[in-house]
Amino acid sequence: MENMPMEVQHHHTAPTGFIRKYIFSVDHKVIGKQYYFLAIFSVFVGMVLSWLVRIHLVWPNLHIWGLGAFSPVGAPGGVMTDAYYLSLLTVHGTLMVFFVLTTAPQAGFGNYALPIQIGAEDMAFPVLNMLSFWVTFLALCSLVATLFVKDGPPISGWTAYPPLSAVGSSAGPGLGMGQNLWAVSIALFCVGSLLGALNFIVTTVDLRCKGMTLMRMPLTCWAWLITAILSLLSFAVLFAACVLLILDRNAGTSFFLPSGLLVSGQLQNHSGGSPLLWQHLFWFFGHPEVYIAIVPGFGVISHVLSVFSRKPVLGYKLVVGCLLSIGFLSFTVWGHHMFLSGMSPYSGFLFSVPTLIITIPATIISLVWLGTVYGGRLRFTTSMMFALGFVSVFVTGGLGGMFLAQPSLDIFLHGTYFVVGHFHMVMGVAAIFGMFAGTYFWYPKMFGRVLNERLGKIHFWITFVGVYCIFMPMHFIGLEGMPRRYSGFVEDSMQHLMPVHTFMTIAALITGATQFIFFFNLFWSMYKGAKATENPWESTTLEWTVPSPPPFDNFGGKVPVVYHDAYEYGDLKNGKDYVMQTDPVGQPANS
Amino acid sequence: MGKAFAVVLTIITTITVAIFVSRHWWFPEVASAHGHAMDHQFVETFVGAAIGFILAQLALAAFAWKYGERKGDTRPVRIFPGGVKWLLVLTLIYVGSEIILLEFVGQKVWAAMYFTPPASDSLQVQVLAGQFAFYFRYPGPDGKFGPIHTDKIDEASANFFGIDPSDAASKDDIVTAELAVPVNKPVELLLNSKDMDHGFYVRELRVQQDMLPGMQIPMHFTPTKIGKYDIACNQLCGLGHYNMRAFLEVMSEEDYQKWIVQQASLQ
Numbered sequence: 001m002e003n004m005p006m007e008v009q010h011h012h013t014a015p016t017g018f019i020r021k022y023i024f025s026v027d028h029k030v031i032g033k034q035y036y037f038l039a040i041f042s043v044f045v046g047m048v049l050s051w052l053v054r055i056h057l058v059w060p061n062l063h064i065w066g067l068g069a070f071s072p073v074g075a076p077g078g079v080m081t082d083a084y085y086l087s088l089l090t091v092h093g094t095l096m097v098f099f100v101l102t103t104a105p106q107a108g109f110g111n112y113a114l115p116i117q118i119g120a121e122d123m124a125f126p127v128l129n130m131l132s133f134w135v136t137f138l139a140l141c142s143l144v145a146t147l148f149v150k151d152g153p154p155i156s157g158w159t160a161y162p163p164l165s166a167v168g169s170s171a172g173p174g175l176g177m178g179q180n181l182w183a184v185s186i187a188l189f190c191v192g193s194l195l196g197a198l199n200f201i202v203t204t205v206d207l208r209c210k211g212m213t214l215m216r217m218p219l220t221c222w223a224w225l226i227t228a229i230l231s232l233l234s235f236a237v238l239f240a241a242c243v244l245l246i247l248d249r250n251a252g253t254s255f256f257l258p259s260g261l262l263v264s265g266q267l268q269n270h271s272g273g274s275p276l277l278w279q280h281l282f283w284f285f286g287h288p289e290v291y292i293a294i295v296p297g298f299g300v301i302s303h304v305l306s307v308f309s310r311k312p313v314l315g316y317k318l319v320v321g322c323l324l325s326i327g328f329l330s331f332t333v334w335g336h337h338m339f340l341s342g343m344s345p346y347s348g349f350l351f352s353v354p355t356l357i358i359t360i361p362a363t364i365i366s367l368v369w370l371g372t373v374y375g376g377r378l379r380f381t382t383s384m385m386f387a388l389g390f391v392s393v394f395v396t397g398g399l400g401g402m403f404l405a406q407p408s409l410d411i412f413l414h415g416t417y418f419v420v421g422h423f424h425m426v427m428g429v430a431a432i433f434g435m436f437a438g439t440y441f442w443y444p445k446m447f448g449r450v451l452n453e454r455l456g457k458i459h460f461w462i463t464f465v466g467v468y469c470i471f472m473p474m475h476f477i478g479l480e481g482m483p484r485r486y487s488g489f490v491e492d493s494m495q496h497l498m499p500v501h502t503f504m505t506i507a508a509l510i511t512g513a514t515q516f517i518f519f520f521n522l523f524w525s526m527y528k529g530a531k532a533t534e535n536p537w538e539s540t541t542l543e544w545t546v547p548s549p550p551p552f553d554n555f556g557g558k559v560p561v562v563y564h565d566a567y568e569y570g571d572l573k574n575g576k577d578y579v580m581q582t583d584p585v586g587q588p589a590n591s
Numbered sequence: 592m593g594k595a596f597a598v599v600l601t602i603i604t605t606i607t608v609a610i611f612v613s614r615h616w617w618f619p620e621v622a623s624a625h626g627h628a629m630d631h632q633f634v635e636t637f638v639g640a641a642i643g644f645i646l647a648q649l650a651l652a653a654f655a656w657k658y659g660e661r662k663g664d665t666r667p668v669r670i671f672p673g674g675v676k677w678l679l680v681l682t683l684i685y686v687g688s689e690i691i692l693l694e695f696v697g698q699k700v701w702a703a704m705y706f707t708p709p710a711s712d713s714l715q716v717q718v719l720a721g722q723f724a725f726y727f728r729y730p731g732p733d734g735k736f737g738p739i740h741t742d743k744i745d746e747a748s749a750n751f752f753g754i755d756p757s758d759a760a761s762k763d764d765i766v767t768a769e770l771a772v773p774v775n776k777p778v779e780l781l782l783n784s785k786d787m788d789h790g791f792y793v794r795e796l797r798v799q800q801d802m803l804p805g806m807q808i809p810m811h812f813t814p815t816k817i818g819k820y821d822i823a824c825n826q827l828c829g830l831g832h833y834n835m836r837a838f839l840e841v842m843s844e845e846d847y848q849k850w851i852v853q854q855a856s857l858q
Contacts (some may be wrong), residue, residue: 082830082831086830086832155829155830156827161788163788163804164788164827164829171829172722172830258806259805260742260785260804260805261741261786262721262741262742262744262753263722263786267741267742274805275803276803276806309658309668310660310668311668311670314675314678318675318679340799340800340801341801341803342800342801342808345704346706348705349698349702353690356694357690359690360683360686360687363643363682363686364678364679364682367678367681368675370647370650371671373651373654373655373658374658374669375658375670375671376658376668376669377658377659377660377668378659378660380655385596388596388655391647391651395644395648395651396607396644399640399643400640402636402639402640402689403636403637403640406693406694406697406698407701408629408632408697408698408700408701409629411700411701411704411797412618412629412794412797415799415825416825457592461599465603468603468607476610476611476615476616479616480617481619481794483825485827485832485833486832488833488834490834491823493821569668570668572667
């Protein structure tokens with residue numbers, strides 16, 4: 001391909017009107033913030049829902065003020081019904097997995113920081129970027145709308161297994177309009193993510209500034225690039241699955257429905273489909289999705305640990321290799337969600353092998369983090385604390401995977417709280433810790449002010465201990481075989497575990513309440529926080545060479561040139577222990 | 592701050608390991624022939640995971656304790672001894688051997704349950720799940736099940752299994768609401784669903800299998816301990832999912848014979 005002058009291609013001037021500047025903006029920095037606040041809204045709602053779910057489990061008759069008015073059907077008199085428990089569970093899962101873990105780490109921070117870190121003025125396709133946010137916003141509206149339809153959100157869980165999700169309202173509450181809105185929401189979300197993924201890939205490949213070779217990119221950029229590739233390949237499949245689900249529900253097709261279904265005494269007019277097909281399509285997306293949620297976290301944590309350890313990342317190339325192999329392997333393991341689904345037991349065995357093999361790159365990355373911290377001069381900023389916390393919870397959650405990856409053990413552990421504890425730890429908590437680390441790290445650049453460190457530390461300590469108190473006991477009760485997705489426990493054999501549930505609920509309430517400190521800090525510091533300098537963390541990458549916050553075109557008309565690797569920390573020279581990537585002293589530019 | 596982190600992390604690690612090792616919360620006692628091998632496999636995995644867990648968390652704690660920056664700190668940073676090469680080699684050896692051990696040696700339980708056919712003298716029982724109940728069908732003296740006709744299912748006339756009364760093989764079938772099996776005799780279950788995905792989960796027997804409409808999924812095991820166990824649905828199937836359960840009773844051979852005769856007389 002010919003070399004095209006990029007400056008000409010992507011030049012655009014700053015808008016002045018409020019709408020073009022803040023609403024339908026094509027500026028990647030504004031879109032990044034929009035995604036970030038979409039995730040903040042979603043995580044807030046998702047957290048409140050998790051409180052309700054936890055409360056219903058241990059105090060099923062508790063009257064919750066205002067809930068009766070919000071949902072007269074789901075919580076008559078403010079007391080949640082068993083169906084409402086499942087409805088809220090579905091919305092909690094969907095919000096958290098899609099609208100929090102898939103938006104903020106990738107589309108939020110990625111949009112904001114990627115172009116600046118590689119020395120570009122904007123994303124490759126700014127209008128597409130705007131579209132991808134607004135389509136995602138519509139998707140969120142469609143999901144939130146399920147909370148307001150008459151019989152509430154679907155009760156089929158975030159995985160929406162058919163026939164429950166496909167046969168319509170006769171199967172249970174929320175499976176009429178609620179399930180339709182859910183399917184539309186996810187289909188729209190797929191479209192938004194596909195557009196975003198395309199943009200990320202092209203931007204990273206095409207718009208790097210002079211000297212920014214692939215191997216000089218910060219690891220965050222590598223992580224966003226690999227995540228974008230995973231998104232592109234997996235969301236396309238989920239989109240198809242959602243379209244088929246919508247057709248099954250509304251157009252009389254039978255992709256996921258076999259013949260002879262008898263639901264609520266009614267014989268269904270379907271034949272020839274298979275519920276297993278949905279599971280395959282869903283998990284073909286669903287497993288890469290786990291890495292879509294966590295790989296940006298890998299990038300941020302590698303980055304933050306290096307900055308605050310004042311040391312280069314131990315084995316940059318190794319990390320890149322691990323990220324690439326995790327990305328590739330993530331497409332070969334989806335069947336480990338389906339060991340007991342009724343698919344061939346031979347394939348169950350086959351899927352288990354790559355699942356265990358994927359622990360190799362994951363272990364190497366964890367060791368690289370430990371090796372990066374080793375022998376450093378650690379600066380315990382809040383961002384660093386969350387990065388260290390990330391390493392801890394990721395290791396803990398990841399080791400749970402060693403058990404679940406084995407079909408033999410899955411026979412007992414499948415569908416128990418062990419699984420819930422495992423995936424919350426490794427993908428929920430770890431990814432959220434990555435987001436916190438990223439927030440405390442980039443906030444000065446994004447808003448021109450620094451988050452309050454004292455509040456940040458309080459936030460960290462309670463959250464860190466809190467998540468262990470919530471999710472570690474889930475592993476224990478999983479060993480006793482307590483099934484997940486039960487709105488109550490009628491079995492006598494499970495009654496002695498209820499005190500553990502009470503403990504976890506109280507821990508969840510306290511840990512959740514602590515997040516209000518974060519929310520307060522987030523908004524208070526925007527106006528009252530200490531002013532941020534250009535480079536408050538003494539970091540080397542390009543975003544720290546521009547003012548905080550950066551001008552509209554990022555580099556104020558200048559074109560950056562890169563001379564150094566991303567992580568040159570440690571050696572003291574002229575009172576500085578770091579070398580900016582743009583520092584011309586040293587080796588010549590190499591493009 | 593680093594020292595505080597080290598202390599807190601060490602406490603968390605200690606408590607976690609202590610609770611696991613104390614076995615305060617642990618599997619219910621095994622009641623099937625293959626269950627012991629499975630528990631053994633769990634303990635083996637647990638030892639491997641615990642070593643990794645303790646080493647990683649304590650290393651993190653130690654580094655946070657030791658390497659905090661002091662005021663005017665000019666000490667040079669230290670690179671991990673041996674660089675990445677050793678990390679790579681150690682990981683490959685540790686995780687690699689773990690994988691070989693777990694995967695190729697340890698999956699005998701899975702193979703025994705799913706790759707080998709059930710014993711020829713197995714007691715066959717058909718299971719039909721529907722929102723929100725399980726029903727069981729014994730083949731009767733002829734040893735044959737008639738087909739399931741979901742369109743003939745009629746709870747009012749107690750035709751829970753969709754049996755066609757004119758079908759010869761169905762005539763002597765025995766339909767029950769409880770699953771009873773004789774102890775120490777191999778059992779093969781044929782799992783069916785009439786509406787949703789359901790799950791068949793008996794903790795003490797260490798068996799679990801999803802039940803899908805449109806498929807009959809076989810599963811076999813040998814119960815070894817007399818007792819009454821919960822059968823729990825473990826695949827979200829709708830509103831009453833949490834309440835969907837039945838009992839599996841493992842009886843002595845005589846008790847079972849009495850029970851099946853009694854059930855036959857109730858048909």
